[in-house]
Amino acid sequence: MSVLVYTESDKGQLKKISFEVASYAKAVADLMNTTVTAVAINAQNVESLGNYGVSKVLNITNDAIKNFNVNTHASILEQAVKQENATVVILSSSADSRYLAPVLAVKLEAGYVSNVVEKPSNISPFTVKRTAFTNKAFSQTEINNGHKIIGVSNNSYGLVENTTTAQVEAFSPNIEDSGITVTSVDKASNQVSIADAEVVVSGGRGLKGPENWGLIEDLAEVLGAATACSKPVSDLGWRPHSEHVGQTGKPVASNLYIAIGISGAIQHLAGINASKVKVVINTDPEAPFFKAADYGIVGDAFEIVPKLTEKLKEFKAQNA
Amino acid sequence: MKILVCISHVPDTTSKINFTDGDTKFDTNGVQFVINPNDEFGLTRAMWFKEKQGASVDVVNVGGPETEPTLRKALAIGADSAIRVNTAATDGYAVAQQLATVVKDGQYDLVIAGRESIDYNGGMVPGMLAALTGASFVTNCVSLEVDGSNATAVREIDGGKETIATSLPLVIGGQKGLVEESDLRIPNMRGIMMARQKPLKVLEPINTSDATAAKSFEKPAPKGAVTLVDADNLDELISLLHNEAKVI
Ligand SMILES: Cc1cc2nc3c(=O)[nH]c(=O)nc-3n(C[C@H](O)[C@H](O)[C@H](O)COP(=O)(O)OP(=O)(O)OC[C@H]3O[C@@H](n4cnc5c(N)ncnc54)[C@H](O)[C@@H]3O)c2cc1C
Numbered sequence: 001m002s003v004l005v006y007t008e009s010d011k012g013q014l015k016k017i018s019f020e021v022a023s024y025a026k027a028v029a030d031l032m033n034t035t036v037t038a039v040a041i042n043a044q045n046v047e048s049l050g051n052y053g054v055s056k057v058l059n060i061t062n063d064a065i066k067n068f069n070v071n072t073h074a075s076i077l078e079q080a081v082k083q084e085n086a087t088v089v090i091l092s093s094s095a096d097s098r099y100l101a102p103v104l105a106v107k108l109e110a111g112y113v114s115n116v117v118e119k120p121s122n123i124s125p126f127t128v129k130r131t132a133f134t135n136k137a138f139s140q141t142e143i144n145n146g147h148k149i150i151g152v153s154n155n156s157y158g159l160v161e162n163t164t165t166a167q168v169e170a171f172s173p174n175i176e177d178s179g180i181t182v183t184s185v186d187k188a189s190n191q192v193s194i195a196d197a198e199v200v201v202s203g204g205r206g207l208k209g210p211e212n213w214g215l216i217e218d219l220a221e222v223l224g225a226a227t228a229c230s231k232p233v234s235d236l237g238w239r240p241h242s243e244h245v246g247q248t249g250k251p252v253a254s255n256l257y258i259a260i261g262i263s264g265a266i267q268h269l270a271g272i273n274a275s276k277v278k279v280v281i282n283t284d285p286e287a288p289f290f291k292a293a294d295y296g297i298v299g300d301a302f303e304i305v306p307k308l309t310e311k312l313k314e315f316k317a318q319n320a
Numbered sequence: 321m322k323i324l325v326c327i328s329h330v331p332d333t334t335s336k337i338n339f340t341d342g343d344t345k346f347d348t349n350g351v352q353f354v355i356n357p358n359d360e361f362g363l364t365r366a367m368w369f370k371e372k373q374g375a376s377v378d379v380v381n382v383g384g385p386e387t388e389p390t391l392r393k394a395l396a397i398g399a400d401s402a403i404r405v406n407t408a409a410t411d412g413y414a415v416a417q418q419l420a421t422v423v424k425d426g427q428y429d430l431v432i433a434g435r436e437s438i439d440y441n442g443g444m445v446p447g448m449l450a451a452l453t454g455a456s457f458v459t460n461c462v463s464l465e466v467d468g469s470n471a472t473a474v475r476e477i478d479g480g481k482e483t484i485a486t487s488l489p490l491v492i493g494g495q496k497g498l499v500e501e502s503d504l505r506i507p508n509m510r511g512i513m514m515a516r517q518k519p520l521k522v523l524e525p526i527n528t529s530d531a532t533a534a535k536s537f538e539k540p541a542p543k544g545a546v547t548l549v550d551a552d553n554l555d556e557l558i559s560l561l562h563n564e565a566k567v568i
Contacts, residue, residue: 067482068477070447070457071457074451094478095460095475095476095477095478096477096478098443098459098460099447099457099459099460099475100447101444101447102412102416102443102444102445102446102447102448102451103447103448103450103451103457105413105444105447105448105451105531106416106447106448106451106452107451109531110531111413111531111532112412112413112444112531112532113532114441114442114443114444115441127535131441132439132440132441132534132537133331133337133346133438133439133440133441134438134441135540136337136539136540137337137339137537137538137539137540138537138538138539138540139440139534139535139536139537139538140534140535140536140537140538141532141533141534141535142532142533142535143531143532144529144530144531144532144533145531179456179486179487180456180457180458180484180485180486181484181485181486182482182483182484183472183483183484183485184482184483185477185480185481185482185483186480186481186482186483187477187479187480187481188479188480191479192479193478193479193480194478194479195478195479196478196479198567199567199568223568231501235500235501235502241462241496241497242476242480242481244496247333247357247438248333248357248358248438248495248496249496255567256561256565256567256568266333266334267333267334270333273540276565276567277561277565277567279557279561280546290546290548291543291546292543293546294544294546294547294565295546295547295548295549295557295560295561295565296546296547296548296549297548297549297550297551297554297557298548298551299551300551303551304551304554307554308554308557308558311554311555311558312558312568315558315562315568319562
C-alpha cells in the first residue's frame, strides 16, 4: 500500500526533480500513514533518495532500457505498482513523465492530475491543487478512481529533507516490445535545459536580431542559466523553436527568470509566471512586463546587459 | 490514410479568466473561443497529408453545441467532415473514452491531437486515447512523416529532440514545429462557404464516469509592485537578487 514515486536520471545521475517528487511522495505517504517506494532505472547512488523520505528503492539495472520509451516505462511502472500494491503514483512534469502518465493511467484505470503545485489538501476525497488556464488560475481537483497518478509541477514543492534509510532491492520487470523505436537522440550535453534550469535568461524582439544573442548567452553563462526567447523571436528564425517559452511554447518554472527586450504579452507571461522571481530589462517603462516582474530596470539592454554580465562575473568570483 | 484531428474549443489566449457559480465554473461571458493552438498546428499538418498524400481528414470535438463554430472553422480550413460528441468535456479520461469510440468506429489510421489544451492543460487525452485504442503514441511531436504504414516522428525532450520510428495506427500530441507559424491558414471566403455544406455529425456519448473533477477555481493572489532599480546601479540589483530574493 506504499506510495510509488518514479525517479528520473541523466547519465546515471538522479535529477533534482527526482528528489523533489520523492519529497512530495513522502508528504502524501505521511497523510496516508504509509511509506514511499521509488522506482529507479539505471541510476547510481539511489540510496540518496533516503534523504528525502524514500524507504525502499526498486532498483532496475538493464542495458536494454537505454532510452526512455513510453510503453516500456509505463509497463515497468505498472509492474511496480502491482508488486507494491500501490494506489498512488507520483511523477514529475518532465517531458518524459508527461508522456508516460496518461498511458500508465489507462493501464491502471487511474485518475491522473497534472501540474499539481501543493500536497493534497485531503486524502478522502483525494484533493489536489493544480494550475489551470496556463497559470492564470488554480483548481482544486478531486480524484475519484481507486488508483491515482499525480504529476507534480517542477519547482513547486521543493526539496524537503527527511532522513530515512532507503532499502535498495533489485527489480527485474518484464521488458515488453513496445512498437516504438528511438532511432536518434539529439541533446546538447553541455547546456542546461529550460525544464531543469534554476535560472533562465530570455530575449525578445527588443534585441533586434540574432546577431545580438551573444548578450543573452554571455549573461546565461555566468549564471549557469538556460537561454529562452519570446515567440516572435523563434517565428522569425532568430532562435530555435525549442527556446520559445510561453503559453504556446515551453513552460518555465525556474527560480529566476530574466526577460530582456520582452514586452510581457499575456501569452508570454502565462507560460513563465510559475517562475519564482522575475526580472525585466526594457526601454519602455509602460511595457506590461513591469506589472508581472519583481525587479525591473528601465533602460537599453545593449548598454545594461554587458555591464550586468561583468558585474555578475565579479560577484560570482567573490562568492565562489 | 484516414486522419482524425481532435479539436479542443478553448478561450482565445488574450481572454480574461474569471469564474462563476461560487468559483466552480469558468465564466464564458464575453470570451472569444478558438481552435486550441496546439490542435491548429496538427490540423495544418493534416492538410498537408491531404494535399500531398491523398489522406482524408475528419475533425472531432467532445462538447456541447456551443463548440460547433470552432468545428466549422476547422472545416473552412479544409477538413472534409466533422463529428461532435454531444457531452460536456469535464474530465480528460472520459473525453479520451468518447474519442476512442469514434476512432474505433471510424477506423482511423492516424489521430492528431494537441499536446495539451490551453484551458485546462491536462495533457492527457492523446496518451489515454492511444492506450485505449492500442495505437502507438508520440507526444510533444514537432515533426511527422508517414510512408505507407511506417511513421517517423520527432519528439521534443527536455534539452533536445529524439527521432522515433513507429507505425500506424498512431496518435500524436502535436505542437508548434509540426508546421511553421507561417503555414497556419486563415479560412478564406470560399472555405467558409464550403464549410457550411460539409457534414457535421452529432453523436450521442457512450456512458463514462469521470476519473477526476475540478471542484473549484481560484485566481493567483495579486502581485506586489515591481522594485525598480536604476540602470546605473546594477550592484543594487545583484544585491537584491542575492540577499532579498536569494536566487543567485
Ligand atoms: C495565440 C497566440 C499565442 C501566443 N503565444 C505566445 C507564447 O507562447 N510566447 C510568447 O512569447 N508570445 C506568444 N504570443 C505572442 C505575444 O502576443 C507577443 O506578440 C510576443 O510575446 C511579443 O514578443 P516580444 O516581447 O519579444 O516582442 P515585442 O512585443 O515586440 O516587445 C519587444 C520589447 O522590447 C523592448 N525593447 C526594444 N528595444 C529595446 C532595448 N534596446 N532594450 C530593452 N528593451 C527593448 C520594447 O520596449 C518592447 O517592450 C502569442 C500570440 C498569440 C496570438
